[in-house]
Amino acid sequence: MSNVSTPQPAAAEAAASAPSVKPLKPVKKAAKAPGLRQTMSDLHIWTGLLVGWILYAVFLTGTLAFFRDETSLYMRPELPAAQQREAAPVVAQRLADHILASSPNASQLSISLPTERNPTASAFARSAEGGRRGFSSATYDPATAEKLDARETRGGDFFYTFHFNLHYMPALWARWLVGLCAMFMLVAIVSGVITHKKIFTDFFTFRWGKGQRAWLDAHNALSVLGLPFHFMITWSGLITLMVLYMPWGLEHLPSQADRAAVTGEMRFFLPPARPAGTPAELVAINGLVEQAEARWGAGHVGAVQIANPGDANARIAIVRQQASRVSTTPNYLLFDGVSGDLTRAKDASGPVATTQGVLYGLHLGRFADPVLRWLYFLVSLAGTAMVGTGLVLWIVKRRAKLPDPDKPYFGFWLVERLNIGAIAGLSVAVPALFWANRLLPLELAERGNWEIHCFFIAWAGALAWAFVRPAKRAWVELLWLAAALLAALPLANFLLTDRNVLISLWTGDWVFAGFELTLLAFAAAHAWLAIRTLRHQPKAKPVRKTMAKPTAPKVARAEPATAEPAGEHA
Template sequence: MSKPLPLIRSMSWLHAWAGLIFGWLLFAIFTTGTLAVFDDELDRWMRPELAATGPFDADRVTARLLEELPPTPRWIITLPDTRRPQASVGWFQDGSFRLRLIDPATGAELTPRETIGGDFFFRLHYRLYLPGGFGKWVVGAAAMAMLVTLAAGVLIHKRIFKDVFTFRPASSPRRAWLDGHLLAGVLFLPFHLMITYTGLAILYDTYMPAAVDRLYDGSRGSFLAELAPEPPTRPAAGRPAPPAPLEPMLDSLRRPDGSQGVRVIIIDHPGDAAALIQLHDAWDRRLVRIAQVTRFDGVTGIRLSGPEDLRPAHHVQGAMIGLHRVSFADPWIRWFYFAAGAAGSVMIATGLVLFTSRPRKDGDRFPDRVARANVGAVAGLLLACIALLWANRLLPADMPLRAPAELGCFLVVWIAAIIHGFTVPPGRGWPVQCGLSALLCIALPVLDLGSSGGYALDGWRTGDAVVIGVHLSAIIAGLGLGLISLRLRRRLRKEAT
């Protein structure tokens, strides 16, 4: 009977294989989640026709909507903020939900180019851009594997804190990759644990449905109705009535600094004598992401009810969502999240490379297959992401089905990169794909200046943080990828001589 493996050896085996099995998926989740930190900003960049407009004029907007929209039982109006300067209105018509972007100052409809926008990265991050709950389950399994891999990694590294200050890029290839892996992992270890755990916690009812099944007979709707009950409503009166002014209601909920305290306005039975107004407060400066609701009569403007006291569990869950979605943060904290997320991607990528650099037995082709898969899964994803931004500028702005075409460009480039990774040796696949990504990144500002109809140039003239941020980030990423490509090419030439 064989002796049980020592703890460290068992954890090392678990760390390596859990990281490999879920590593490609985790790299995609971390990379797209990193980009999703600035999903609203990317969405603005991908719709250059949406220029900045004036402040939100609630009464002017609602008056115009009453004239233009068909009769509907509810409007959902989203107000602009510092990250999204445009407003929107949603309503149900013919059994489907309609959404219209509107000018916040006038209520006029805005018609920018069709695009999957920055929201694509968010949806790919948390559900793999798949409908239903299957994608969430796959992402949840990967997140659990991430927690296990992190815990095992802490146990197997005895010099974990000393390794934070050790990086030897000029050493042997395996030593350099290992130093990079440890540096990216240990330096941001608290962030990696937090972001992975909160990602699981905010979808607890999806991953741990046993309590809902037991207490609510499997009815998720009943559970949500008790967790966050809808404010009471009333049937339409069937008589038209002039709406009460919205501005006094909004003013009553302004923050002490004078900033807008409302994010969403819901109007039931707009234009009817029984109209009701719900004002959902904004959470852009609050860690706990919970929608507090204040209700007003839609005709008299009388306040009917204010924010309710919520249970501690609501605040805990809201804090989890706030920490993960970084909805409370100023730009500097968002950039920290971006840097930490990028470090997580580096940690995963270097871990995948390390798996293939181990000593292997004669005739063992498995590490070579993994190395080829790494090229398309890692470098190929980066190439597909920057290709998506190029597609947003190169595809005609008035092209039918433009958003699916952007998605098609992303998938075609990624699939082509995966095929390329399997058809050439990894030593050649890495520098080619990293070099191509570097070229596209560095050239993106030039493309933007030449194809956005003055949007990019005006952005630099006016100091638009979105335009400048996208351009500088692309250049920095391009320089980093270019440096990696050059070092890999030099190593390839050195090994060939």
């Protein structure tokens, strides 16, 4: 009997029916909610981006407005250079006599006396029968009280009014829009501080030429450099228009007289009193100015306002100069225009009005001496650069994530073009305003408005150029154009006026000399930016080397055991 293995049907059936074991899949964890810093980062990015273009324009024009008087003098080269000032009582009496003699029907007269920053005097007069249309203004030589013939221009006042009134739109709408942007700016400042936990460490760290890292370092440094200033200038800008943004308290006052009294606590306004109809000789102005200087100090009188001159109900207000104090609250002496008796001395206001006046004064910076004014200018310029680098950083961060940088999505393309138009375009528009001031015909009607039209035409042209040119070329071309316009302005001034930079330096005319040297410095800065942009080569994306995953050897699936013929294994 041969030794033949017998089949085991029970074991075979069990092996055949056993289910195959599959590896367990890892359980996915629930997505973690973003933390405070990540939330603040998102808030910082989007609040900055949505209003960044308006904020950049507001910051830049507000920065230029710190030299408002000097800009106005530069844009009127016919005016005399700074000279030794006479005593305020003498100048005030001379101007009042001359203007009232040439305008006998004036019902109101406001005379602004010369200051250290403005060697000329100016006056606004209102005719008794002219209504609002009876207003007239002129610039005078304080030494002779004669009118000065100078070109029509808005000068530095345009930059000052644009930074809170914008242009080509109702002032009320513009102030609401700028106020909304300022509120977004406050949110961006606070969220930015929370986001950067190493913000003060990063201030001392700058990685040059590191692409996105370099832009972030620049943004951090510019932010920390003037952080208290940026917060102050934004917050105080809102406070200056607090009655507009929160009018409910004022509206609930019982009468118009009460509302006028509250407004009078914050701003000086001499309402016109009803004339008595009885002729009377006006008291001498110089004695009243001397009384004001005895109270405030010599050189602190800024303006003289006269209501109803030549009438028995005449009044004269001697107003203190803004440059002699921080607060903008009213500070004046009110006299009877016939007897010369002091009827009111406004030396202080209530605590709320004083707080608002101090914040307003800090925002304007009119009290600043030349060194402090330059510090205001430089730190505010850093704030402008902070907004600009933040806008550029948004593009730099997202460009690295584009699947095809040559074919970006529409939102990226639009933001990039708006950045070019807002930043480089404004650098073209500002010198275009100065060029219009030098080249437009002096006899052109509404010449001052046409200067402003040229500013916006140049800005719109730069924006259009950004939309039709490749991004990098648009940056380089507009920056070179801005540099050329800025650098050529001193040359144009040399050819078209008698106040060139060499003569200004020789005669000690530091307003014109300083202005043109600053133009050359900004021209060099724009040329450097153009060269850096031209030479910049974005880093290529690193190619990820993918290694072939090791594959497990294929194992033949075991067939179920079956009974085999005995003869094959014999």
